[in-house]
């Protein structure tokens with residue numbers, strides 16, 4: 001039996017996400033957070049592996065208590081077990097610290113894994129770093145942005161499209177992949193399935209102390225980066241406003257900026273003397 | 278080289294587009310190097326790399342570290358990591374900049390972890406703080422914000438930078454650099470990830486990053502048909518069409534047209550923006566546009582505030598009129 005681990009993260013819900021409309025009800029149940037879209041693709045890839053051969057899927061997340069909801073959602077989609085790592089000590093972790101903590105939990109709770117799947121990036125921090133850094137932490141062969149997985153025996157074959165190259169890569173288990181968004185469209189979670197999942201008991205909660213992690217551990221393995229401040233981006237432009245019917249504003253724009261447009265497009269758009277436009 | 282500080286740029290050259298990113302980073306590194314009195318060093322790993330040694334020299338590098346070996350012919354995270362880790366441990370650069378290409382984004386996090394140092398992703402700006410630290414400016418989650426990130430203690434300070442964020446310095450083939458050709462390390466690990474086959478694909482080949490005219494459309498285009506007309510305008514102007522995330526999700530545009538934090542970073546001479554509110558995740562990708570013309574019926578939209586010319590009107594109407602007018606005017 002294959003032992004699969006999927007790393008998922010709860011991210012703030014953004015109304016623009018298309019799956020928001022489809023799952024309006026689900027969203028309300030999940031309050032302010034949702035499963036990071038890329039993580040869902042990773043979970044879907046794991047579920048498809050499980051459909052073709054015996055497999056056990058552990059979903060793991062590090063986050064606040066509310067992050068348990070994404071584990072429940074994963075169970076509803078077909079995962080077998082959830083691990084929630086939560087501790088104040090881990091709040092504000094950068095990817096360096098996050099990958100360390102995830103690695104400790106994996107070593108402790110499911111050391112006999114064959115394949116770890118992570119999303120390619122999170123929609124809140126978008127670093128795309130946790131997957132590769134987890135591979136480094138566990139000293140695993142890894143491939144990022146994979147679009148297709150095939151397994152033969154203990155050999156993993158993946159396909160991906162990176163930097164204008166189509167690549168097929170092979171590696172032996174245990175390994176780690178980060179799953180791209182192109183493929184593995186996540187399945188629909190039914191409300192009933194979700195309700196059931198909220199009654200399940202196969203969720204393990206881990207704290208820093210249960211992982212043997214202390215303040216001093218986080219001194220060496222904690223965040224290396226520091227956020228100094230966050231600020232609004234501001235404009236330093238002339239910022240001319242034109243208002244009125246389209247025909248008028250377009251002509252006014254062209255009258256004032258035809259040189260600019262001409263030089264940018266490399267074609268002359270100046271109005272000729274006897275042009276009757 | 279004594280105690281001379283060094284800013285390293287990873288020479289990513291696998292295709293034309295990645296190579297441009299390297300040149301852009303060398304340019305920025307030169308700028309930063311002046312401020313902390315450092316040299317700029319380009320690291321070139323691969324096989325038959327003389328072309329890049331020359332190019333990086335011409336574009337501003339003071340020193341080139343080249344590891345040229347048959348085994349390094351293919352980009353491989355395993356081997357490139359080992360080579361790079363070794364160089365860094367030996368020479369202790371102050372800063373390492375890596376292009377946020379697919380390879381860079383896979384390679385840099387592992388390198389940072391191995392070196393036990395911090396890494397900020399996808400920076401849209403770099404600076405030096407009063408204390409001489411690398412200030413890494415990265416779009417921050419959710420809000421309309423940018424975050425200033427530093428790596429206070431660990432070294433090297435590392436950042437990946439989105440393609441198109443900085444401008445390359447024009448080449449100067451008269452320039453010289455100290456070129457060090459280094460032997461391959463003897464304890465190179467076996468490649469655990471085997472490249473079975475690869476093919477350079479024409480798909481996604483054309484990039485918007487170098488386009489001088491971009492026409493972007495957002496949710497305010499209202500429907501697919503209106504959005505389609507952006508292509509007509511782009512064609513007239515000889516440019517490309519970009520899209521915001523809602524437009525991509527609505528199926529009006531391909532994901533490859535997405536402009537912003539999660540998509541492309543463009544720096545056209547002129548950007549036309551139709552029906553776009555200007556959320557930071559989108560504008561993080563258009564900050565380098567020289568001249569911005571925004572059309573939005575809401576004058577308060579953030580996109581309108583960052584535009585050179587803000588046209589308060591219906592996007593579809595302006596688009597149609599503009600196309601009609603241009604057709605009359607354009608002479609090749």
Ligand SMILES: Cc1cc2nc3c(=O)[nH]c(=O)nc-3n(C[C@H](O)[C@H](O)[C@H](O)COP(=O)(O)OP(=O)(O)OC[C@H]3O[C@@H](n4cnc5c(N)ncnc54)[C@H](O)[C@@H]3O)c2cc1C
Pocket residue numbers: 014016122123124125126418419494495496497498499520521522523524535536537538539540541551552553554555556557558559562572573574575578590591592593
């Ligand atoms: C982590 C993360 C990453 C993201 N990455 C990206 C990214 O890379 N790129 C991206 O684009 N988005 C990204 N987004 C989404 C982003 O936050 C915005 O939601 C998105 O850019 C808004 O797109 P929009 O301007 O088309 O739509 P809206 O914000 O809905 O704006 C539509 C605008 O059109 C105007 N309008 C409406 N009708 C008309 C009309 N008839 N004529 C003229 N104007 C009209 C409205 O006044 C409004 O200003 C990301 C979000 C998150 C959370």
Ligand SMILES: Nc1ncnc2c1ncn2[C@@H]1O[C@H](COP(=O)(O)O)[C@@H](O)[C@H]1O
Pocket residue numbers: 006007008009036038039042060061062063095098102117118119120121122125126127128129130131
């Ligand atoms: N707190 C977390 N808990 C579990 N997995 C995570 C966490 N943060 C990031 N990941 C995984 O790493 C991927 C990339 O995240 P990021 O590096 O933040 O863009 C995500 O899609 C997840 O699979």
